Amino acid sequence: MNYRLTIGAWERQKADARAVRYDVFVLEQNVPVELEWDDMDVACVHAVVYDDAGQAVATGRLLPDGHIGRMAVRKNVRGQGIGGLVLTALMDEAQKRGDRCVQLNAQTHAEAFYRRFGFARVGEEFMEAGIAHIGMRRDFGPLYP
Numbered sequence: 286m287n288y289r290l291t292i293g294a295w296e297r298q299k300a301d302a303r304a305v306r307y308d309v310f311v312l313e314q315n316v317p318v319e320l321e322w323d324d325m326d327v328a329c330v331h332a333v334v335y336d337d338a339g340q341a342v343a344t345g346r347l348l349p350d351g352h353i354g355r356m357a358v359r360k361n362v363r364g365q366g367i368g369g370l371v372l373t374a375l376m377d378e379a380q381k382r383g384d385r386c387v388q389l390n391a392q393t394h395a396e397a398f399y400r401r402f403g404f405a406r407v408g409e410e411f412m413e414a415g416i417a418h419i420g421m422r423r424d425f426g427p428l429y430p
Contacts, residue, residue, distance in 0.1 A: 286336055286337055286365075287336075287337055288334050288335065288336060288337075288342070288365075288367060288370065289335045290332060290333070290334045290335075290370055291332070291333050291334075291335070292330060292332050292374055292378060293330070293331060294327075295326045295327045295328075295329060295331055296327075297331075298331035298332075298344070299326070299331075301333045301335075301341035301344070302326075302333050302344040302346070303322075305333070305341050305342065305344045305357050305358075305359060306321060306344060306355055306357050307321070308357075308359060309357035309359065309360075310355075310357060310414075313360065314414075314416065315415070316414040316415070316416070317414065325346075325348055326346065328348065328349050329346040329347055329349070330347040331344065331345070331347075332344060332345050332346070332347075332374045334371060336362065342358065342359045342361075342367060343357060343359065343362070343367045343370070343371050344356075344371065345357070345371040345374075345375050347375045347378050347379055351384045351385075351386060351387050351388060352387070352388050352390075353372065353379075353387050353388070353389040354390070356371060358371075368398060369398075369401075369402065372399075373402070375387070376423065376425075380425055384425070385424065386423060386425060387422070387423050388407070388421065388422045388423075389404070389420075390413060390418045390419070390420055390421075391404075391418060391419055391420075391421050392416055392417065393410060393417040393419055396419060396421070399421050399423075402423065403423045403424075404423045405421060405423070406419050406420070407419075407420040407421060407422045408420045
């Protein structure tokens with residue numbers, strides 16, 4: 286299967302990014318819907334990945350302050366490198382605009398995934414939307430995988 290990644294503003298990415306986030310966060314992980322949507326989406330750069338059939342299968346966003354968030358991959362395509370595709374694209378966008386680092390709040394089970402891309406734990410574990418998270422940071426320097 287081939288995947289196609291798009292990067293763009295919320296208005297262009299909104300429908301497909303929302304659909305993936307709703308399925309992953311609200312339906313699968315039971316995040317309250319009112320916690321999923323915020324007023325930051327319009328200010329972010331969004332990545333959306335599509336499969337061969339044109340179905341949106343993954344998304345993520347880069348906030349103006351260098352935080353990466355709302356990383357979501359549909360369950361049926363996990364483990365195929367799609368999350369890495371989204372993460373790498375968002376890190377590239379951050380570097381292009383001159384950010385010196387990126388940060389994110391990772392669900393604790395995803396720590397090893399982010400470590401593979403050069404992220405390091407920052408601070409202690411905390412709860413967000415009823416799910417255990419850790420802060421992570423990636424300073425730019427040598428190229429990531």
